[in-house]
Amino acid sequence: MTSSRYCDANTLKVAAVVLFYMCAALVMVFVNKAVLNNSPDLPLLFLLLQLLIAVILLHAAAFVTQRIEIPKIELDTAKKLTPVVLVNIIGLVFNTLCLRDVEASFFQIARGLVLPLTILVSSFNTRTTPTVRTIVAAVAVTSGFLLGVAPSSTVPANVAPSSLSLFYGFLSSLFIAFHAVLIKTSLPYCNNSTIQLAYWTNAGSAVFLLPFVFFHGEPSKLEDLIHDSNWDGSVFLWGSAVTGVFGFLLCVAGLLSIKVTSPITHMFSSAARSVIQTILGVWLFKDIMTINRAGSIFVILLGTMYYTWVKSVEAAPPPRKDIDLEALGSGRPTEDSDSDITVVFDVPEEKASKE
Incomplete structure (x- = not known):
């Protein structure tokens, strides 16, 4: 009886974490897209506000609970973490630019090379050759990406993604791959605490991004928009606040997901989120969904799910x-x-x- 109650409680906990993670991720994508559609000339300032809000919320959370510890700011640690912070902010910038220039439902296709590039970078870093099954998964995901970016006569020229936006997506995927590898080597500098590493990456990214916000002239662009009667500034302000809060929640949700769920559960939740994201993109932003794009998303998901299954089988202890x-x-x-x-x-x- 006690065992049955424990299983029910554990199932509810996993379901709650999965739902929490999916909701936070979906809110981030669609609110980001809404703000970038409203203020396309302020991508760096928008990203900077998100980072600063996340840092403030981490301080607030540390004040409320002892489970979140803010790291001591030390120059030696900052130097050691500079590579992971730089890779993080560069990846975030290209990620934001890609989302700004493509449709919300196409965003996951534009960044479809995350898995193959992560496998490639990891193999170079560890100097190992991936297994045949891993290569099959990478080839499947790459095929899905190529299917999605192939020119289609059913997509109007003004809606079709530009070469530059696809290049942003590729660079975003590449830096995500580098970031995944650097996290493993950076955690020891943060007492193996993902919360401390999250604080360093958010705060450090804000510091590195700040001068580029001014070099890009975004403060003056914001001033011009404020004087424009056709610009709805509330979308930018509220969007920055919401994405900052949900960016922090997404960090917490990611940690809970790693702690509570299994790789297989995370795989299916990610697949479900991708499908929901596609449907919402078509519904909210009137995105165009072609057979090529639908097939691309399906193949990418299939390859990713197969890869997750392969890694879970390889990691399982022998019976x-x-x-x-x-x-x-x-x-x-x-x-x-x-x-x-x-x-x-x-x-x-x-x-x-x-x-």
């Missing part, structure tokens, strides 16, 4: 074989008697539930 008790009692030799084996006895249900 341990039980001793054939009947053979042991009769004096016959048991199978694999020299291997590491475990005797498994039947445990009464009541005792098992207590344990």
Whole structure:
């Protein structure tokens, strides 16, 4: 009885975390897109506000609970974390520019090379050759990307993604791949705390981004927009606030997802989120959905799901074989008697539930 209640509670916890993560991710994409449509000339200022709000919320959370610890700002640590911070902010900039220039439903296609590039960068970093199954997954995802970006006569010229926007998507995917590799080497400098690393990357990214906001002339562009009667400044302000808050929540949701869910659960939740994102993009922003694009999203999801399954199988420990008790009692030799084996006895249900 106790075991059944525990399973029900654990299932509810996993479902809640998955729903939380999906909602936060979807809000981030669509509110970002709405703001960038409203203020296309302020992408860096918009991103800077998101980073600053995330830093402020991390401080507020640390004040409320001891589980979130703000790291000490030390020059030596800052130098060691500079590579991961730079890669993070460059990737965020290209990610924002890509989202600004493509449709919301096409965004996941434009960034469809994340998995193949991550596999490639990881292989170079570890100097290992990926398995055949991993290569098959990478080829499938790449095929899906190429299918999605192929020219289509059903897409008007003014809606079709430009070469520059696709280049932004490629660079975003590439820097995400570098970031995934650098995180592993950077965590020891943050006491292996993902929260501390999140603080460093958000605060450091804001510092590096600030001068480029002025070099790009965005403060003066904002001033011109304020004096433009046709510009709705509330969309920019509220959008910055909402994405800043949900960016922080997405960080928390990601950590909870890693802690509570399995890779397979995360795989299916990501697939479901991609489908919902496509439907909402067509509904909210009147995005055009062609057979090529739908097929591209399907192939990319299929390849990604296959890769996740492959990695979960490769990471699973080999099954341990039980001793054939009947053979042991009769004096016959048991199978694999020299291997590491475990005797498994039947445990009464009541005792098992207590344990």
